Amino acid sequence: MPVRPAALLVLLLALAACQSDRAPREAADRPAHRTALSGAGADEAGADAGGAGGLDLALPTSNRALLDGRPEDFYMGVSVTIDSLRPAKWEGGQYGFVRDPVPTVFGFKTFRRVHEGLDIRPTGRDAEGNAVDTVRAIDAGRVVHVNTAGSSYGNYVVVEHTWSGSPVYSLYAHLAEPYVAVGDAVGRGGTLGKMGFTGRGLGRSRSHVHLEIALLLNRHFDRWFDQYIGTTNLQGLFFGTNLAGVPPAELYEALARDPDLTFPEYVRGLEEGYVVDLPGGAPLDLLSRYPWLGPDAAATPPDSVAAWRVAFTQEGVPIRVEVADESVPRPTVEGVSLRIWLGDRSTNRMLYRRGVSYEPARRGYSYFALLATTAEGAPAW
Numbered sequence: 270m271p272v273r274p275a276a277l278l279v280l281l282l283a284l285a286a287c288q289s290d291r292a293p294r295e296a297a298d299r300p301a302h303r304t305a306l307s308g309a310g311a312d313e314a315g316a317d318a319g320g321a322g323g324l325d326l327a328l329p330t331s332n333r334a335l336l337d338g339r340p341e342d343f344y345m346g347v348s349v350t351i352d353s354l355r356p357a358k359w360e361g362g363q364y365g366f367v368r369d370p371v372p373t374v375f376g377f378k379t380f381r382r383v384h385e386g387l388d389i390r391p392t393g394r395d396a397e398g399n400a401v402d403t404v405r406a407i408d409a410g411r412v413v414h415v416n417t418a419g420s421s422y423g424n425y426v427v428v429e430h431t432w433s434g435s436p437v438y439s440l441y442a443h444l445a446e447p448y449v450a451v452g453d454a455v456g457r458g459g460t461l462g463k464m465g466f467t468g469r470g471l472g473r474s475r476s477h478v479h480l481e482i483a484l485l486l487n488r489h490f491d492r493w494f495d496q497y498i499g500t501t502n503l504q505g506l507f508f509g510t511n512l513a514g515v516p517p518a519e520l521y522e523a524l525a526r527d528p529d530l531t532f533p534e535y536v537r538g539l540e541e542g543y544v545v546d547l548p549g550g551a552p553l554d555l556l557s558r559y560p561w562l563g564p565d566a567a568a569t570p571p572d573s574v575a576a577w578r579v580a581f582t583q584e585g586v587p588i589r590v591e592v593a594d595e596s597v598p599r600p601t602v603e604g605v606s607l608r609i610w611l612g613d614r615s616t617n618r619m620l621y622r623r624g625v626s627y628e629p630a631r632r633g634y635s636y637f638a639l640l641a642t643t644a645e646g647a648p649a650w
């Protein structure tokens with residue numbers, strides 16, 4: 270596939286110019302997008318557990334400082350300075366590009382690595398310094414995974430929720446002890462375990478719960494894992510790579526502003542980072558769970574699809590799927606956001622810049638292959 274810098278540049282500029290059409294940025298602008306999708310999404314409201322359409326999420330511990338405007342009391346930061354402009358350490362507990370800072374040619378910092386959840390600090394400690402907080406489910410659901418074996422997440426629990434008809438997963442990591450088992454039904458605010466510091470690189474002083482709210486990327490994860498990783502996977506479907514975490518704090522804040530907000534609206538309204546075309550012809554497993562990512566694409570027979578055009582956030586969460594007209598032999602970057610283009614190049618190492626265009630990095634090919642994996646296996650890209 271020849272690189273087409275001119276075409277890419279045009280697409281890039283078009284992306285920048287059409288951002289309001291393609292991905293509404295503000296909650297207030299969302300209805301325009303909702304109208305376009307209302308036909309296929311008509312069952313959204315009725316399928317929500319809350320009934321009225323929006324989500325009603327609980328925080329996972331009794332720490333409510335996030336919603337009280339005291340982030341420094343909510344987040345458990347990292348123990349190193351993040352950068353000279355942000356000396357306060359709590360920022361490292363946020364979702365997004367908050368880890369592994371590197372200098373850029375312009376003298377400011379960019380961040381290579383994504384923190385896919387948020388880290389909530391304890392509200393109390395016992396005489397030994399252990400966190401006393403109970404970790405609770407953010408919504409009603411079913412426990413689908415409990416890990417007590419080796420993982421950088423330490424002991425963690427995954428709960429499956431049904432939001433707008435789709436399975437969405439909340440993950441609670443670094444627990445001292447899980448109190449639930451796979452198959453347990455939990456209510457909103459139901460007890461899951463005790464906060465701790467299990468997992469990689471934590472000590473008692475950094476006890477916290479790491480919360481993710483995530484899409485499941487592929488039910489055929491084991492096929493991809495065998496081919497691309499090749500070690501033993503103790504976590505099954507609920508290995509971190511197979512869960513694409515959305516920004517949790519922004520979801521709570523968006524729901525505080527607009528209680529009618531649905532999860533599909535939230536995801537589709539996230540800011541676009543880059544767009545990649547994937548070879549068509551085979552189903553995209555993701556669409557079977559989240560048809561609201563692209564109602565037209567979900568309704569198109571996969572064997573008639575030339576290419577799947579997938580928009581991602583800068584952190585790598587898929588937020589929209591369309592059908593593209595031209596086939597591609599391998600994942601092809603169709604455009605990147607102005608933010609990435611103009612200097613903050615972080616794409617979680619998924620893409621790299623080559624001249625005026627972007628191409629998937631090795632890590633990007635691997636990630637896009639996970640999206641494209643079917644029951645037949647993972648594509649070799």
Ligand SMILES: [Zn+2]
Binds near residue numbers: 384388479480
């Ligand atoms: Zn974390």
